Amino acid sequence: MTPANCPRCGGRLARDNDSGRCAPCQAAERDRLSSPPAVPASFWEHEPVRRALAERHLGRVVRAYRHHPYHGRQPLPQTVVAGWLGITQAQLSRVENGPPLVHLDRLIHWSQLFRIPSRFLWFSLPGRSIEVAQPDVATVKEVGPAFPPALTDADTTASAQGGDTTDRRQFHALAALAGIAASGSLDLLAAPTDAPRSIGMEQVSYAGSLVDKFRRADAAVGANELCDIAIRVHAQLSMWAAKATYSRDVGEALQATLADLAIETAWLTIDANRRAVARAYLNEAITRARFIDDPQMEVRAFAHLALLTCQDRPGESRHSAEAALRSSAGWGTPRLATLLHLRTARTFATLNDISGFNRAMSKAQREFERGANEDDMPFLHFVTPQEIKGIEGLSYLALGMPGRAADAFRTITANPSPALRRNRIYYSVQLADAACRQGNLDEAAHTAMNLLPEIDQVSSGRVSRLFAQVRSSLGRPQRSTAASREFVEAYDQAVKG
Structure with missing residues (x-):
C-alpha cells in the first residue's frame, strides 16, 4: 500500500504513522x-x-x-x-x-x-471596504417590513431647506445614514405599521449592520445629530422584539444586536451631554449580554458605565471597571486592561486618593507598553499615548493640580493623534480650562481662540459644554486681559452668528 502524504507539508508518511502528520509537522503543531x-x-x-x-x-x-x-x-x-x-x-x-x-x-x-x-467576508474590516451582494428584495419582504427608498438628491435638498428644527438638525446625520437604505436595511427611522409578527435571522443581520452605520456616522457627523435618531431606532427595535415571535437561535442573535445597539446609544448620549439617559441603556446591555453569556459585550458595557459614572459616582465607576477586569480575566488583551486601569485611575483621582491613582496609572502604562494585539476589540482604537496623557490630565484636574494637568494636555496638543480629531479638540479645550484654573489667562484665551473655528465642526455636547465654561471663566471681570476680552467677544459673536 502506498503511504499517504502529510496534508500540511505534502511529505510521505511512514506506513505505521496513524496520526495523519509527519514528525516535523507534529512538532510544529505542538508549538x-x-x-x-x-x-x-x-x-x-x-x-x-x-x-x-x-x-x-x-x-x-x-x-x-x-x-x-x-x-x-x-x-x-x-x-x-x-x-x-x-x-x-x-x-x-x-x-x-x-x-x-x-x-x-x-x-x-x-x-x-x-x-x-x-x-x-460579508462585512468590512477596519480601514477596508467591501461590496456585499444585495439580497433579493422580493424574498426579504416576505419576512420583514418594507425597505425604505434610497434617498435622492431631491429628498435631501428638501430636508435641508425646509421642515422643523429637528429635521434640519438631523439632515446631515440622515445623509450619513443614507447607506442603510441603499444596503437594504430595515426602515427603523419611522414606525412600521405593517411590521411582521415574527423576526428572522435576515432582519437581525440587517439590524446589526445598522449599529455599524451609527458608529461610522458618529465619526463623520458627531453625536449631537445622531443621538435622537439612535434613541428612536433603539425604541423601535426593542418594541418590535418584545411583541414579535422568533426561534431560540434568532432570539440569541437578537439579544446580542440589541445589546450592541444599547451600548452605541449610550455612548451617543454621553458624548451629546445627555448623560442622564445613558445608564438605562448600559444596564440593559449588561443584562442582555448575560442572557446570552457574551463576556465581551458585558465588558464593553461595564467600561462605558465606568466612564459615565466617574465624576458623579466614582465608587460605582471603580466597581464597574473592576467588574470588567474580572470578566475579561483570561482573554482580555493589554489594550483592554489599559483602558480599564485608566478608568480606575480617574475614579481614584475623583475620590482624592493619590496613591490609588498612581498605582492604577502605573498598571495602565505597563499594560500599554506590552503593545497592541491582533485580538484587540475594534472599539479600543482610541487607547493611544494621547489618551493616557488625557486621562492623566483629567485626573490631575480632579486632584486640584491644574499645573500638572496643563502639562499633560500640552503633550497631547504638541503631538495630536490625527485620526482622533474629536479627542484632540476635547483635550485642547481641557488645556484652556486647566490654564484658566492655573491663572495663566493669556494661554487659556489663546488656546480657546485657536479652537474657535473648529468647535462648530465637532458635534459633541461634551465639548460645547466645556467650551462654554471656559468662556464663562474668562469673561469674569476680575480675569479681564486683552487676550481674554478678545476671545470672549469672538465667542459671543460666533454664538450669535
Whole structure:
C-alpha cells in the first residue's frame, strides 16, 4: 500500500504513522497550540469552509476550520480553538451550532484572528471596504417590513431647506445614514405599521449592520445629530422584539444586536451631554449580554458605565471597571486592561486618593507598553499615548493640580493623534480650562481662540459644554486681559452668528 502524504507539508508518511502528520509537522503543531497557524491560501478554498463562509455563519466557519484536512486526520479539539478565542469549550459549541454571530466587534476580531482573507467576508474590516451582494428584495419582504427608498438628491435638498428644527438638525446625520437604505436595511427611522409578527435571522443581520452605520456616522457627523435618531431606532427595535415571535437561535442573535445597539446609544448620549439617559441603556446591555453569556459585550458595557459614572459616582465607576477586569480575566488583551486601569485611575483621582491613582496609572502604562494585539476589540482604537496623557490630565484636574494637568494636555496638543480629531479638540479645550484654573489667562484665551473655528465642526455636547465654561471663566471681570476680552467677544459673536 502506498503511504499517504502529510496534508500540511505534502511529505510521505511512514506506513505505521496513524496520526495523519509527519514528525516535523507534529512538532510544529505542538508549538502553535497557543494561537491559530498561518495557513496557505488554498485552505479557504476547501468546500466545507467555502460553504460556511457563503452561509455567513462564522460559527460554522470555525467548525469547518477545525475539521480541515490541513490539521491532520483528527480535527482540532474545541478546547484548543476556544482557548484561542478566549471563551470556554461550551461557549464555542454553542457558537458553532447556534445562530450566526451578528456582533460586528466579534466578527472582526475572530476573522482577523483566523486571518480569513477579506474577499471571503460579508462585512468590512477596519480601514477596508467591501461590496456585499444585495439580497433579493422580493424574498426579504416576505419576512420583514418594507425597505425604505434610497434617498435622492431631491429628498435631501428638501430636508435641508425646509421642515422643523429637528429635521434640519438631523439632515446631515440622515445623509450619513443614507447607506442603510441603499444596503437594504430595515426602515427603523419611522414606525412600521405593517411590521411582521415574527423576526428572522435576515432582519437581525440587517439590524446589526445598522449599529455599524451609527458608529461610522458618529465619526463623520458627531453625536449631537445622531443621538435622537439612535434613541428612536433603539425604541423601535426593542418594541418590535418584545411583541414579535422568533426561534431560540434568532432570539440569541437578537439579544446580542440589541445589546450592541444599547451600548452605541449610550455612548451617543454621553458624548451629546445627555448623560442622564445613558445608564438605562448600559444596564440593559449588561443584562442582555448575560442572557446570552457574551463576556465581551458585558465588558464593553461595564467600561462605558465606568466612564459615565466617574465624576458623579466614582465608587460605582471603580466597581464597574473592576467588574470588567474580572470578566475579561483570561482573554482580555493589554489594550483592554489599559483602558480599564485608566478608568480606575480617574475614579481614584475623583475620590482624592493619590496613591490609588498612581498605582492604577502605573498598571495602565505597563499594560500599554506590552503593545497592541491582533485580538484587540475594534472599539479600543482610541487607547493611544494621547489618551493616557488625557486621562492623566483629567485626573490631575480632579486632584486640584491644574499645573500638572496643563502639562499633560500640552503633550497631547504638541503631538495630536490625527485620526482622533474629536479627542484632540476635547483635550485642547481641557488645556484652556486647566490654564484658566492655573491663572495663566493669556494661554487659556489663546488656546480657546485657536479652537474657535473648529468647535462648530465637532458635534459633541461634551465639548460645547466645556467650551462654554471656559468662556464663562474668562469673561469674569476680575480675569479681564486683552487676550481674554478678545476671545470672549469672538465667542459671543460666533454664538450669535
